Amino acid sequence: MTGDKAAQTAPVFTGPRWFFPSAVIHQLDPDAHRSGRRPRRTARDWVVDFACFVLAALVGLAGAETLAGNASVPEPLALTDQVIGALACAAVWLRRRWPFGLAAGMVPVSFVSETSGGVAMIALFTLAVHRPFRYVAWVAGAHMVLVPLYLWWRPDPDLPYLAALILFVVLTAAVVGWGMFVRSKRQLMLSLRDRARRAETEARLRAEQAQRLAREAIAREMHDVLAHRLTLLSVHAGALEFRPDAPREQIARAAGVIRESAHEVLQDLREIIGVLRAGDSDDAGRPQPTLAALDTLVAESRGAGMKVILDQRVTEPAAVPASVGRTAYRIAQECLTNARKHAPGTEVTVTVTGGPGGGLAVTVRNPAPEGGVPHVPGAGQGLIGLTERATLAGGTLRHGPTPDGGFEVRARLPWA
Structure with missing residues (x-):
């Protein structure tokens, strides 16, 4: 195999995706490559991330002291473990951007580095918060498979093998359960917000429909009222047009009807405009x-x-x-x-x-x-x-x- 061909087929490991091909990570974590979809960190996010970093560093320091007190661990191996733990602590800042990649990468890293155990638990918690349970099950299952081998390779000097194994299982289950609880709480809040927005939209649509029905009622009222008055105007104006030689009394009576009808039309228009301004036909204008x-x-x-x-x-x-x-x-x-x-x-x-x-x-x-x-x-x-x-x-x-x-x-x- 040539170098170019090997470069095309070999897995690419960048960032927190150590030991996992990018194609596999994309299948398991569809949001891994969408670097621009997450919003910028808020002040609360910075505080939480800094607290997670401090917690991971404290756990790493405790692990470094344990390694220093264990004479069976060679000094070069302990130094390498601490370097890996420091790099893992720095990777905590990537937990929001690549939750699955970081959690999956910490499975083999925590197996070879005791000082990165805190980062592995924080990454597992972040995965449970931000991804569905199937992702959490894969990572937590990998930890469960490797922990017996880890305890056999590096036994705890203060605890028996079975007690250490049970303690790790309980700790992993507690971290996963806490993360899923936070996730369900967030989903509940999002659901309530969505319901509130939906209720506001439905209320706005009902208000618009009520307004439309009110306008239609006003339009019908306008037609019923004004058509009668304007017809009177048309009839008497037509009589004056076709009978200019009519007696003076009839012309005066027709003019009086026209004047009175015009006055009534203006009055009705004022009532309708008052209804439109007041928004309630029962509180505006004269009695119906x-x-x-x-x-x-x-x-x-x-x-x-x-x-x-x-x-x-x-x-x-x-x-x-x-x-x-x-x-x-x-x-x-x-x-x-x-x-x-x-x-x-x-x-x-x-x-x-x-x-x-x-x-x-x-x-x-x-x-x-x-x-x-x-x-x-x-x-x-x-x-x-x-x-x-x-x-x-x-x-x-x-x-x-x-x-x-x-x-x-x-x-x-x-x-x-």
Whole structure:
């Protein structure tokens, strides 16, 4: 084998990866080569690492004294042992960067050097903290296999062979158990932090959804309120445009309706803006309309020139829930607006019946207009909004043409 080929196939041992090929270490420790993934040490990390270094040095000094008092150990061997122990103590600073590499490298090093025993235990503890149990089992198992040979090679002068073996097994198990306890505690803290972040994200999403639903409700409210007022403006402005020769009294009345409708539109806009600023529709603006305001709505429509018949047969009208009454009012308001636009000049019938326990029924019907249905642009969002409003109130809404060519809207709302 040539030198170049041998250099390509021989294992590379760098840093704390002594006696282990880099390919094997990469398989057992996937994070070993990711030198840039660990954050920089904090002040606490420096303190802990320095304490580990001091502890390893103290254990090494104790081992050096034991070697000095053992006459069976040659002086060159004791000196070599101390040099290896000093290098192992310096390698403690690499324990965060290569936990598995350092722990695996300390298996053969601690076998030949008594002064590096403290570093081996610190490296095993670090491995148990930073890596899964399968890595710890490999390293701890290697220590268990080698310790009987080590005690046979270098017997403890103060303890019997069996007692020293049991003491080493208990010490290794305690170090591994302590490291796994620290690891599980850290994982618990990370899990709790992740749950907290997830809970904050879910709360933010719920708040955004609630805000979106509130904005949709405000948009429906804006459509229901403003469409009625603006239709009145359009009708009277159209009458003034097509009948410039109308009597002065009619022109003055139409102008008064336009002025009043414009004032109502501005008032409604102020209410909606107040809702948007306050963020709560129950605390901003004037009180919302209820079923009792239905007479006023019909009177406004009649004042605008519509023919409206109101048939209200409600048992205990004062006991109607506010939300149910408001929904019934908005349904009638939107239907009158649509009838004014799509069936001008027809007679619209508004029927409201019901009682406690039987629900509230709202029916708005108009016949076909003379000359056919005029083409008025519209997106149909009003009826969609009414259907959603009735569904949110726990009721149902149906709409469609009648056999005589007219149009009918039927809604049924719960009234417990």
